Amino acid sequence: MPDARGSATTGWSGRYDVVIVGAGHGGAHAAAALRQHGFAGSVAMVGDEPRLPYERPPLSKDYLSGETPFEQLLLHPPAFWQERDVEILTDRRVTTVDARAHRVRCDDGTVLEYGHLVWATGGTPRTLSCPGHDLGGVHTVRTVADSDRLRAELPAVTRAVVVGGGYIGLEAAAVLRAAGKHVTVVEAQDRVLARVAGAPLSRFYEALHRTHGVDLRLGASVERLEGASRVAGVRLADGELLPCELVIVGIGIVPAVAPLRAAGAAGSDGVVVDERCRTTLPDVFAIGDCAAHRNRFADDAVIRLESVQNAHDQAAVVARILAGTDARYDAVPWFWSKQYDLRLQTVGLSTGHDATVVRGDPATGRFSVVYLREGRVVALDCVNAVKDYVQGRKLVAARARVDPALLADPALPLKELASA
């Protein structure tokens, strides 16, 4: 029977009209939005952590630094879920999906039958595979437990190596520098943020981190991690050893979709969904980081988006559909990152851009990068430039064709270029 937290005990079995697998941003919003839209059926949410749904972005920022306590990360208070009659089954992982029988089985023996299944598991952090990858002191950052383990070790750490110059790695590097640690970032590509941003933004963040004392190694790959039981150093491919007491690996995620794929869901990277977030299995939806969908803002390419925005907006689509109103996913992508005292806001998707325009002087710490494809605005990265972010959003939504010379003039507000 459910205990006081609304979490059913081990071995619980039952039938729910909707079973949501994953209790992150996507799963939690799907459950909340179902009730918001008046869905009266039974709803259960299965999560593999012992926690109620919480915000993940602070795990590499203000939670890691100790500024924000866990209680303030909760997406909703415990009573919220009870009031809405959402059964939360914590601390267990769905291992098998039987799509024909409409049934899932968890690693603790829990069996749940569903009317509809919403797969919202996100992903697990990609780990290194080199020798020493499993030494003590090697961390990834995805869950509050990950962040807690990392924080607990920090007092004994003077030197840390961050493997991967993506958002997670750079945010963690900023927190560690603020805590007075010696930080080296090792990035295999020739620039940071190579997967998600254009060169001007990469160059800016490289300079920013170096100014803050980060030892940044570009085009550097990890040969092995050295140490007896705990990591003592990172050996690079060129033979150099970076002595350290702690390693943070931020090299992306692997979508957590094995049970769905084993059940027959189509997909190669994640699971494929249509514009209604439906997988190829009957009555099974997928949302968030693991859902490969055709995205208008990526020139109709099939992509996965790892962002709160995407998880949230796809959850909203599924909740509407299950509550009886048709809906399709067509949201403008947006994202943010905070490093040191700088706020980056991005709108649209820069992947596939063929030109960039820099608005403003990066040296002032306030500028934007506008991304164009075939003359049309497809994305903006805005650093401490909220006005550009807000006004640029309309250009992205309209895929506006704008003269790059006008975009480059920060004195011209973007809203005045919308119809130019």
Next chain:
Amino acid sequence: MPELHVTTREGDTKTIPGRSGASTMEVIREGGVDELMALCGGELCCATCHVYVDPAFTDRLPPMSEDEDDLLDGSEFREPTSRLSCQLPFGEDLAELRVTIAPED
């Protein structure tokens, strides 16, 4: 602890307890009102904690920063009483504050 009165988009008003040191956004979220998305968690990176503040309290609110002003400009539902609730520290001076959650953009 001073209380806060939140009116949802459906027109229901809920009275919730404040918490010292919290923003109005956090108080609303901790009070279990799910319409307020606050997707960026109070980082002033989105405008999904948009509320209308009862004009009787206008004089007691902190001034609006340029960034907050710009973010609100992105909402098609902006009104003269619009604020981002993450930018309003809640405390004794805002006791009995009345806010209404703005429509979702």
